[in-house]
Amino acid sequence: MSEEKVEVQDVKQDTAATASEEKQSVNSVPYSRFSELVDEKNTLKVQLDSLNKEAKQQAEDRKLKEMESKGEYEKIMADMSSKLETAETKAKAFDEYQASRRESLLSKLPEDDRGIYDGLSLEKLEVHVDKFSSKPNPANVDNSKPTETGGYSSFAEWAALDPKGYEKANTPQTSGKIKIGYGN
Numbered sequence: 001m002s003e004e005k006v007e008v009q010d011v012k013q014d015t016a017a018t019a020s021e022e023k024q025s026v027n028s029v030p031y032s033r034f035s036e037l038v039d040e041k042n043t044l045k046v047q048l049d050s051l052n053k054e055a056k057q058q059a060e061d062r063k064l065k066e067m068e069s070k071g072e073y074e075k076i077m078a079d080m081s082s083k084l085e086t087a088e089t090k091a092k093a094f095d096e097y098q099a100s101r102r103e104s105l106l107s108k109l110p111e112d113d114r115g116i117y118d119g120l121s122l123e124k125l126e127v128h129v130d131k132f133s134s135k136p137n138p139a140n141v142d143n144s145k146p147t148e149t150g151g152y153s154s155f156a157e158w159a160a161l162d163p164k165g166y167e168k169a170n171t172p173q174t175s176g177k178i179k180i181g182y183g184n
Helices: 002-027 031-070 073-107 111-117 122-133 155-161 163-170
Strands: none
Touching: 031 073, 073 122, 155 163
C-alpha cells in the first residue's frame, strides 16, 4: 500500500513540473514571433473570407446559368428585381441617415459657420465638429467674497463642522485682527 501512495505522489509531481515547464515556454516566446503569428493568422482570415465570397459568387453564377439554360427567365428577373428592391431600400435608408447626421452635426455649429462647412464630406464634418465641441469650457468659479462665517450659515454650524478652521479664523493672532495686550 505504501508503494501505491509513492506512485501517486510521483504522478502529481510530474504533472506539476510539466505544467510549470509549459508556462515557462509560453512566457519565453518573443513578442516578435507572437506578432508574426498574429499577422499570419489575420492574413489567412482575410484570404478565407475572400475565398468564401468567391465561392458564393460562383455558386450563384452557376445557378443563374442553369436557370438560363432551362429557360426560366421570369424567375431570374423576379430574383434580380427583389435583390434590386432590397438594395434600393438600404441605399435610401443610408442616404436618409447621412442627411439626418449631417443636419445634426451642422446644428452643433454656430449659424455663421454652417454655410462654410456645409460642403464638407460627412467624415470631415464629423471630425471638425468633434474638434469644435471638444474645446473645454472654463469651469465655473465662485468669485464672491467669503462670508464672515466661513461659508457656513452660522457660527455654530461652522464650529461644529470645522472646529480647527473656526478656531484659526477667530483667534486674534491668526485672523489678522491682532489685539494689543493693553487692556480691552
